Amino acid sequence: MDNNKQMTAEESLTLIAEVLNNSRRSLLKDSARHFLIWGLCIAVFSLAVYLMWISTGNVAWNWLWFGITPVGYLGVWLTGRNKQPMPKSEIGRMMGMVWATYGVFCVGLALVSVLVVPLPITLLVVLLLGIAESMSGVLLRSWPVAIAGFILGVGGIAMGKILSGESQVLLVALGGLLLLVTGIAIKLQQR
Amino acid sequence: MLPKLDPLLHSELRLAVMSILASVEQADFTYLKDQTKATAGNLSVQIDKLSAAGYIAVTKEFKGKRPCTTCVITPAGVEAFKTYVEAIKAYLKTGM
Numbered sequence: 131m132d133n134n135k136q137m138t139a140e141e142s143l144t145l146i147a148e149v150l151n152n153s154r155r156s157l158l159k160d161s162a163r164h165f166l167i168w169g170l171c172i173a174v175f176s177l178a179v180y181l182m183w184i185s186t187g188n189v190a191w192n193w194l195w196f197g198i199t200p201v202g203y204l205g206v207w208l209t210g211r212n213k214q215p216m217p218k219s220e221i222g223r224m225m226g227m228v229w230a231t232y233g234v235f236c237v238g239l240a241l242v243s244v245l246v247v248p249l250p251i252t253l254l255v256v257l258l259l260g261i262a263e264s265m266s267g268v269l270l271r272s273w274p275v276a277i278a279g280f281i282l283g284v285g286g287i288a289m290g291k292i293l294s295g296e297s298q299v300l301l302v303a304l305g306g307l308l309l310l311v312t313g314i315a316i317k318l319q320q321r
Numbered sequence: 322m323l324p325k326l327d328p329l330l331h332s333e334l335r336l337a338v339m340s341i342l343a344s345v346e347q348a349d350f351t352y353l354k355d356q357t358k359a360t361a362g363n364l365s366v367q368i369d370k371l372s373a374a375g376y377i378a379v380t381k382e383f384k385g386k387r388p389c390t391t392c393v394i395t396p397a398g399v400e401a402f403k404t405y406v407e408a409i410k411a412y413l414k415t416g417m
Contacts, residue, residue, distance in 0.1 A: 137333060139412035145333060146406065149340035152356060214355070217341075217348035 153217075158270050160216045161225065162316035167205040168229075169309030171198050172259075176303040183296045195240065199233060221269050228269070232262040252298040256286035259305045263312065275312050282308050324408040327401055329374050334359050335367045339402050342377060342394040350390035368392060376401055 137145065175198045182191040216222065236255050243249040260283020267276025286301045293301065330336050337357045341348055354364055368390075371377045376398035380391045394402070 137331065137336075139409040142331065142336060142409045143406075143413065145336055146340045149337045149356065150344050153341050153344045156352075156356070214351055217345040217352050219345040223346070 154271075157216065157219055157221060158272065158316055160222075161266070161270060162313045163209055164206060164225075164229075165309050165313030165316065167209060167313075168202050169306050169311075169313055171202040171205060171306070173303050173306030173310060175201075176299050176306060180296060180299040180303065183299065196237075199237075224269055225266055228262050228265045232258050250290070250298075252302060253287055253290040256290070256298075256301045256305055257283045259302070259309075260284065260286060263305075263309065272316065274315060278308050278312055324404075324411055326408050326412075327405050329370065329376070330401060330405045332367070334363065335371055336405075338364070338367060338371060338392070339376065339394065339398065342392055343399065343402050347391050347393045350392070353392065371398070374401075 175194055179191050179194050182194070183189065235258055239249060239251055239254050243251045260279045260281070263279030263282060264276045265279070267273065267279055282305050286305065289301055290298055330339060334357060337359075338353055341353060341356055350361075350364070350368075353359075353368075354361060357364065359367075368377065368379060372379045372392075375395060378393045378395050380393075382389055382391070
């Protein structure tokens with residue numbers, strides 16, 4: 131860029147729009163990494179729970195769910211450690227808050243379900259996953275992400291009426307795969 | 322009468338830096354360099370000019386052994402940027 135170039139008003143406005151757009155694209159591209167890691171984690175862990183549960187019949191395998199958070203954060207840290215740090219933005223902070231809230235609700239519901247009163251925890255997790263993904267889509271102004279979240283949340287609850295018990299875990303795996311596909315879609319879109 | 326354009330912002334590189342900083346809370350030097358595709362020397366000079374005018378605040382620190390320069394737009398910078406955008410909109414309305 132040339133700092134001595136005399137710009138017309140139109141060129142100035144175009145430059146501002148272009149820079150803002152590029153900046154938003156960079157933030158969106160970085161969010162793809164998070165979708166890929168968390169999607170992979172959720173899909174792998176839920177498939178593991180499902181397979182171990184149906185093969186052994188032991189519900190204790192559900193404790194594996196608690197492994198998602200540490201493994202996910204480890205993955206985010208490992209993949210981001212050699213990357214150029216992204217600028218702090220309001221959108222990034224809100225995205226972080228949305229997913230942290232999702233995590234707190236999931237852990238809270240799981241503890242209530244185990245310690246206080248049994249809840250349809252799998253369906254609630256799927257619904258929350260859909261809501262969190264939709265909110266991320268709205269924040270990133272990415273309609274495919276928002277719609278995918280809506281389909282996952284609302285469709286997941288509807289499917290839950292058909293599926294029962296262990297099979298409902300597959301809905302969470304589907305949710306993880308959807309996050310994975312979202313991450314891939316964002317990466318391809320931003321190439 | 323058309324408003325006068327702020328000469329400090331009416332430069333391609335400085336305007337790009339201000340546009341980026343207006344859209345994020347803070348950005349480091351490497352990010353600004355990548356986004357603007359400017360040379361380090363040129364960017365550094367323009368950042369100093371914006372900082373001297375009070376439009377941005379610059380923090381220099383070390384992350385491990387690496388130096389890290391972080392830039393944040395100030396309230397005065399936000400106001401100047403808004404005024405500049407309003408001014409160019411006025412120019413566009415009159416077809417200049």
